[in-house]
Amino acid sequence: MHTDTERCLRAVQSKDARFDGWFYTAVLTTGIYCRPSCPVVPPKPENMRFYPSAAAAQQAGFRACKRCRPDASPGSPQWDERADLVARAMRLIADGIVDRDGVPGLAARLGYSPRQIERQLRAELGAGPLALARAQRAQTARLLIETTALPMAEIAFAAGFASIRSFNETVREVFALSPTELRGRARPGPRPTTPGTLTLRLPFRQPLNPDNLFGHLAATAVPGVEEWRDGAYRRTLDLPYGHGIVALAPRPDHIDCRLSLTDLRDLAGAIARCRRMLDLDADPEAVDGLLRTDPQLAPLVDKAPGRRVPRTTDADEFAVRAVLGQQVSTAAARTHAGRLVRAHGEPIDDPGGGLTHLFPTPTALAALDPDTLAMPRTRRATLTGVVAALASGTLQLDVGSDRDEARARLAALSGIGPWTVECIAMRALGDPDAFTPTDLGLRRAAAGLGLPATPAALTRHSARWRPWRAYAVQYLWATDDHPINHLPTN
Structure with a gap:
């Protein structure tokens, strides 16, 4: 967008916060760079330069504005929406891979040479x-x-x-x-109530509807790993250098984040994972604007705009949980997951609540005896197959994964059908266009709104919702009076 000078000028002159994170405005006369919504009087157009990233503005010699703090703006929604090389690289950089493994590690994860990665990032973002x-x-x-x-x-x-x-x-x-x-x-600012806890504010683009976002996370919480306590969703985090506990609570203009880490080197990665889980870099104006063009969806969007897609902090964890949730109730899926956690998860201390374990890694689960699982034989085989693929690396679901390749590898596993593939694509891979036309709740909601109710017909109709079909799913699911669609009250 930074190359569209007229559009950038309009955004700066109107102080439009929707474009924060999309581009950065540098001012030649002051030597600073700002977010588009900076409250200061906009400079003359001839004194402005536009950059696609804060890093590009910094490399050009500009300093961050002390008033609007452009480095703290929401991230560009492109990096979650897009599935190309640059977007995958940006998600991995946010997760800290360059600090841990250097540029060669980033390149190896993406399957390109360091020179190719450097060239593509510089071409689009003005910085390597x-x-x-x-x-x-x-x-x-x-x-x-x-x-x-x-x-x-x-x-x-x-x-x-x-x-x-x-x-x-x-x-x-x-x-x-x-x-x-x-x-x-x-x-x-507010002082943390627990020693060693960092208290942060996670920004987002308005509007944000917390009901289905936090409702889903709370209703599906795995005992010992997740809980809803004192108005906040809390969970354990398995991080590269150690582990952490995070508490996230919705506020009118930000998400209150209290984060406790065993190693502070995990801070940037932990924040990135929490932002992805809550879909905080989404562009609700673009999403809702498109969905409103469908007369059947428009009333749902107008009633409760700004729905986000509840995702995950750990894609491998979600893949395991998706298999455990096949053809069973939410309560039964939580019970199965809780048993795995108690038997194979790493114990942790939680002075501020009731969290007890990290969710077990694929390596830890690879050693489990399938006969100990209280589920049908076919689902046990599916679970062990998914765990083995994750543990061996033949199936990769992290933020740098190629979504199409991951879908194909998932579909090739025994017992993994289209519903499971799309649920994992939606919540673990973060695909904004993931769609589950065979889901019973989705079909029931569609029929109630006068939309096609058969999977094939609903898929054809959903073409008008692309590339935001995962968000359409959230609006349709929200028509059901299920706990996942309500912000917990306790």
Whole structure:
């Protein structure tokens, strides 16, 4: 979008927050870059330059605006919507792969050479993977500087910097303040109730309807791994350097996030996973605008706009749970998952609640005895087949996965039908166009609205909802008075 100068100018002049994260505005006369909705008086058009990423603006020599804090804006919805190489790379960079494994690790995961990755990212985003990862490190450092009392040396290494010197230089270059000055300017915020807990605000594009989002997560919560407590969804996180516990609560203009980590190097990745789970980088104006063009869906969208797709923090975990949920009730699926967790999950301590375990990894589940599973023999075989594929790496479902390839590999596994494939595509792979026409609840909702109710006819009709069919599913499911569609009250 940054190449469409007229459109960018209109967004800046109207301070349109919908475009925050889509592009960044740099001002030649001040040397700063802003989000489109920055509250300051817009500069003259001839003094503006537009960049596709914060990293590109930083590389061009611009500093982040201290007022609108462009590095804290919602991410571009493109990286969740798109399935191409650049989008897959951006999801992996957000998950911290460059800091952990370098550019060669990113390239190996995507199946391209480092030179090809560098060229494609520079062509579209104006910055290579190292610069994009550096911009993320700067944002992580700012969060830790402003929300903790940690010594600067600990913050530097937790944010992924190789030295105190590079930490100091980057913070000064990006924010035009030293780390100490940045901490001194921080506004006093709410203090965490648990020692070692970080309290953050996760932004999103308005509107956001929390009902089906948090309702689904709470109603399907696996005992010991997830819970709804004191108005927040809480869960354990299995992260590259350790584990964590997060509590997420909806607020009118942000998601309140309380995060406890055993290793602060996991901070950026943990935030990225929580944002993906809650679909916070979605563009609800685009989604709802298209769905409203269908007369049958328009009343549902108008009644409760801004529905998101509840996703997951761990794609392998969700694949296992999707198999456990085949042809059984929500309660039965939770029971099966809870048994696996108690038998094979890693125990953890939770001083602030009732969480007890991490969800077991595919490697841990690969050793289970299928005869101990209280489910039909065919489903036991399906579960062990999925676990074996995940543990061996022949099936990859992380944020860098090729969605079409993952679908094909899933469909090739015994006992995995179209419903399971599309559920995993929707919630684990994050495909915004995933669609489950064989789902009984979806067909019942469609029939009640006068839409075609057979899978083939409903699929044909759904072509007008593309590329947002996963969101149409949320609106249709929400017509049923099921706990997954209601924000818990306790």
